[in-house]
Amino acid sequence: MKKAYNILFVTLQIIIMCAFFFPISLLKFRLPEAFNYGAYALFILGMLCVVIALYQLRHQLSPFPSPHKNSSLIDFGIFRYSRHPIYFGILLLFLSLSILFQEVYKLVLTAVLYLFFCWKSTFEENLLMARFPEYKNYRKKTPRF
Incomplete structure (x- = not known):
C-alpha cells in the first residue's frame, strides 16, 4: 500500500508541475514593474532552499515520501527552519514564476501545488513519526514550510 502511495504522490506532483508550463493564458493580470524584482528575489530564495536541502539530504534523497x-x-x-524546505523552495519558485508570467492559471496551479504538498507532507510525516520517535518534538518546534 505504501508503494502505491509513493507512486501516486510522485505522479501527481509531476502532472501538476508540468501543467504549470503548458502555454495556457486564460487570464492575465498586470502588476507594477517593481513586483518583478520581488519575484526575482523569491526565485533566488526558492533556488537556495532547494539546493541547500538537496545538499543536506544527499544520499537520503528520494522523490518518494x-x-x-x-x-x-x-x-x-x-x-x-522548515520541515520540508524542498517543497517550500519549489513553492517559492512557482510563485515567483506566476508573478513574472502574470497569469492567473499559474497562480491557481501554485495554490494547487501548495495543497498537494500539504497532503503529501502529512502522509510523509506520519511515516517519519513512526520511524523516528523524536520527530514529534521536531514537528512541534519547526514549521512545515
Whole structure:
C-alpha cells in the first residue's frame, strides 16, 4: 500500500508541475514593474532552499515520501527552519514564476501545488513519526514550510 502511495504522490506532483508550463493564458493580470524584482528575489530564495536541502539530504534523497531504510532524521541546517524546505523552495519558485508570467492559471496551479504538498507532507510525516520517535518534538518546534 505504501508503494502505491509513493507512486501516486510522485505522479501527481509531476502532472501538476508540468501543467504549470503548458502555454495556457486564460487570464492575465498586470502588476507594477517593481513586483518583478520581488519575484526575482523569491526565485533566488526558492533556488537556495532547494539546493541547500538537496545538499543536506544527499544520499537520503528520494522523490518518494517514504524514508529510506538507512535514513536518519535531519533537523539541522535549513531543516531547522522548515520541515520540508524542498517543497517550500519549489513553492517559492512557482510563485515567483506566476508573478513574472502574470497569469492567473499559474497562480491557481501554485495554490494547487501548495495543497498537494500539504497532503503529501502529512502522509510523509506520519511515516517519519513512526520511524523516528523524536520527530514529534521536531514537528512541534519547526514549521512545515
